Amino acid sequence: MEYTANTSRYENMTYRRIGDSGLFLPEISLGLWHNFGGVDIYENAKKMILYSFDQGITHFDLANNYGPPPGSAEENFGRILNRELKQYRDEMVISTKAGYRMWPGPYGNWGSRKYLISSLDQSLQRMGLDYVDIFYHHRLDSRTKLEETLCALDSVVKQGKALYIGISRYDEETTEKAIPILNDLGTPFIIEQQRYSMFDRWLENKLLQILEEHKKGCIVFSPLAQGLLTEKYLRGIPENSRAAKSHGHLREEQVTREKLDQVTKLKEIANRRNQSISQLAISWILRHKSIASVLIGASNVDQIKENLGSLNNKEFSTEELKEINQILM
Numbered sequence: 408m409e410y411t412a413n414t415s416r417y418e419n420m421t422y423r424r425i426g427d428s429g430l431f432l433p434e435i436s437l438g439l440w441h442n443f444g445g446v447d448i449y450e451n452a453k454k455m456i457l458y459s460f461d462q463g464i465t466h467f468d469l470a471n472n473y474g475p476p477p478g479s480a481e482e483n484f485g486r487i488l489n490r491e492l493k494q495y496r497d498e499m500v501i502s503t504k505a506g507y508r509m510w511p512g513p514y515g516n517w518g519s520r521k522y523l524i525s526s527l528d529q530s531l532q533r534m535g536l537d538y539v540d541i542f543y544h545h546r547l548d549s550r551t552k553l554e555e556t557l558c559a560l561d562s563v564v565k566q567g568k569a570l571y572i573g574i575s576r577y578d579e580e581t582t583e584k585a586i587p588i589l590n591d592l593g594t595p596f597i598i599e600q601q602r603y604s605m606f607d608r609w610l611e612n613k614l615l616q617i618l619e620e621h622k623k624g625c626i627v628f629s630p631l632a633q634g635l636l637t638e639k640y641l642r643g644i645p646e647n648s649r650a651a652k653s654h655g656h657l658r659e660e661q662v663t664r665e666k667l668d669q670v671t672k673l674k675e676i677a678n679r680r681n682q683s684i685s686q687l688a689i690s691w692i693l694r695h696k697s698i699a700s701v702l703i704g705a706s707n708v709d710q711i712k713e714n715l716g717s718l719n720n721k722e723f724s725t726e727e728l729k730e731i732n733q734i735l736m
C-alpha cells in the first residue's frame with residue numbers, strides 16, 4: 408500500500424521563489440549524494456525521504472553518479488517514489504544532473520550533447536520517471552563549446568524530459584556568458600547550484616550578485632561543509648561518519664584543528680541563539696533572500712529533524728554577523 412503523507416506537511420515550511428520563475432522551493436531541500444546508494448540501508452533511505460516529505464520538503468536533488476555504485480541513488484529513489492509516493496509526484500520537485508564520469512569511454516563524462524541527452528534518458532529510466540523538474544549540467548567543461556552544452560539542455564526541455572534547466576559549479580565568467588545564450592534560446596534556465604557554507608564563502612564575491620541581477624535563483628549545497636559544521640568531529644572522527652567512510656567525500660585531513668577551533672567558537676553563538684551548530688550554519692545561509700533553498704545531506708532522520716529546527720530562528724543582529732565574520736576570518 409502506498410504511503411499516506413502527513414496532512415499538515417505544508418504548515419511549517421516556507422517556500423521561496425526561484426529567481427523570477429514560477430517555481431518555488433522549500434527553504435530546506437534534501438540531497439541524495441551520500442547515504443542513498445546501493446551500499447547504504449534502503450529502509451533508512453526510505454525513512455529519510457518520507458520524513459522529509461512529511462515536513463514539507465518537496466525538493467529532492469540527485470545526480471546520475473550518486474551512489475555508490477553510480478546510479479544506485481536514482482534507482483533507490485525511483486523505487487521509494489514509485490512504491491510510496493507516486494500519488495504525490497506533482498507535489499515534488501525532482502532534479503538530476505550529468506557532468507561527471509558515468510560510463511566508460513569518451514561519451515560518459517563532461518558536457519557533450521551526446522553525453523547529456525543519453526545520461527538524462529538513463530536517469531529517467533532508473534527513477535521510473537517521464538520527466539525531471541530540473542536538469543543540471545553538473546560542472547564546467549572547458550573542452551566542449553558552451554553553446555553545444557547549453558543547446559543540449561535546451562533540447563531536453565523541448566523533448567519534454569525536463570521542465571527547467573540549471574547549471575552547477577560554473578564560474579562567474581561562464582555563468583555570465585551562459586545567461587544570454589539560454590535567454591536567446593528561450594530555455595527555462597532558472598537556477599544555479601553552488602557550494603556555500605560558513606567555511607566556503609566564494610559565492611559572496613560576485614556570483615550571487617550576478618544571479619540576482621539576472622533574476623536567476625541559487626540553491627546551495629554542503630551547507631554544513633559535509634558535517635564539519637556540527638558537533639560531530641569535536642571529539643575525534645566517529646565511526647560511520649562521512650569522514651570515516653572510504654567512499655565518503657569528506658577526507659580525514661579536512662577535519663583540521665583550525666576548523667574545529669572555529670566550530671567551538673561558533674558553538675557559543677549558537678548556544679546564545681538556542682540553536683545547535685548545524686542550525687546556526689543553515690539559518691546563517693538563509694539570511695540571503697536570493698538563495699532559494701539550502702540543500703542538506705543527512706545520514707538519519709534525527710539529523711533532518713535537527714536541521715529543520717534552523718527555520719525557527721532566521722534573523723541575525725548586526726552584532727552576531729560581525730562576531731561570526733571575525734571567527735571565520
Ligand SMILES: NC(=O)c1ccc[n+]([C@@H]2O[C@H](COP(=O)([O-])OP(=O)(O)OC[C@H]3O[C@@H](n4cnc5c(N)ncnc54)[C@H](OP(=O)(O)O)[C@@H]3O)[C@@H](O)[C@H]2O)c1
Nearest residue numbers: 438439440628629630631632633634637648649703704706
Ligand atoms: N552540484 C554539486 O556538485 C554538488 C556537490 C555536493 C553536493 N551536492 C548536493 O548537495 C547535497 C548536500 O550536500 P552535503 O551532503 O555535502 O551537505 P551537508 O549538509 O553539508 O552535509 C551532510 C552530512 O553532514 C552530516 N550531518 C548533517 N546534519 C547533521 C547533524 N544535524 N548533526 C551531525 N551531522 C550532521 C551527515 O554526515 P554523516 O554521514 O557524517 O552523519 C550528512 O550526511 C547533496 O546530497 C547533493 O544533492 C551537489
